[in-house]
Amino acid sequence: MPAAWHASLRLRFAARAGRTALVERRHQGPLLVQKPLYPEGDICHVVVLHPPAGVAGGDRLDIDIAVEAGAHAVLATPGATKWYKSLGREAAQQVRIDVADGARLDWLPQENIVFDDARARIATDVVVAPTGSAIGWDAVVLGRQASGERWSSGALWLDTRVAGPDRALWIEQSQVDATSPLRPAVAGMDGLHILGTLWAVGQGATPALAETLAEPLPYAPDLRAGVTCLAGSAGQSMLLLRVLGRDMEAVRRVMTGAWSALRAPIHGVAARPLRLWAT
DSSP: OOOOOEEEEEEEEEEETTEEEEEEEEEESSOEEOOOBOTTSSSEEEEEEOTTOEEOTTOEEEEEEEEOTTOEEEEEOSSOEEEOOOTTOOEEEEEEEEEOTTOEEEEEOOOEEEOTTEEEEEEEEEEEOTTOEEEEEEEEEESOGGGTOOOOSEEEEEEEEEEOSSSEEEEEEEEEETTOTTTTSTTTTTTOOEEEEEEEESTTOOHHHHHHHHTTOOEETTEEEEEEEEEOSTTOEEEEEEEEESOHHHHHHHHHHHHHHHHHHHHSSOOOOOGGGGO
């Protein structure tokens, strides 16, 4: 059985001389970032790289991101994360994000593709200070549908927590088994194999904004989406967008459209599509 990769990445962003700088970058194993880019002037963009291009059974990826007061960071990945057949072993990714007061973060990785017989655990823990803001998303494709592969065996765990400094705004712990009766059930995934989730935390996350975001969302047999406003303590609130679909390009259009509509109300910065999305 091949040896497993254990990799970690620690990034810290801070405001320096009128723009955001990547002031700490530590990595162990095959996780790293490219040179910081500034396509939006003072906002720091970085691309998180995983050179093996896939996560195999026994692999563990740990990513820690801290955005200090006054900084604004945008993080993305160059392509989909592939979760390979795991030979009975779990593979895991843990992402921890800390956004300070007055800081802003866009966490915009491309989708996760779960291969047949994979056992994948994807966990995300986000803490946003009362005057900070964050927008992030994740999408999961069950099976290599473009290659005609069905996800007929394996398991997926999705653990997500988005919180303020004192209490959680949203916690979800879910397990999806390939043979679960909820996958074809109307009350479950209704036979669809792509799940997208977008969360947005900030003082601009209001019920009125949720209503505006909901108006253009699709609701069709192969693509449907809905949005909810969740209120927390100390005036904090978040918007939660869920998307189910059959085609990743269609799901991606819904999520990027929502991000574009949310960025100005949440961050106070106009949306500018990432160059990676055009490649």
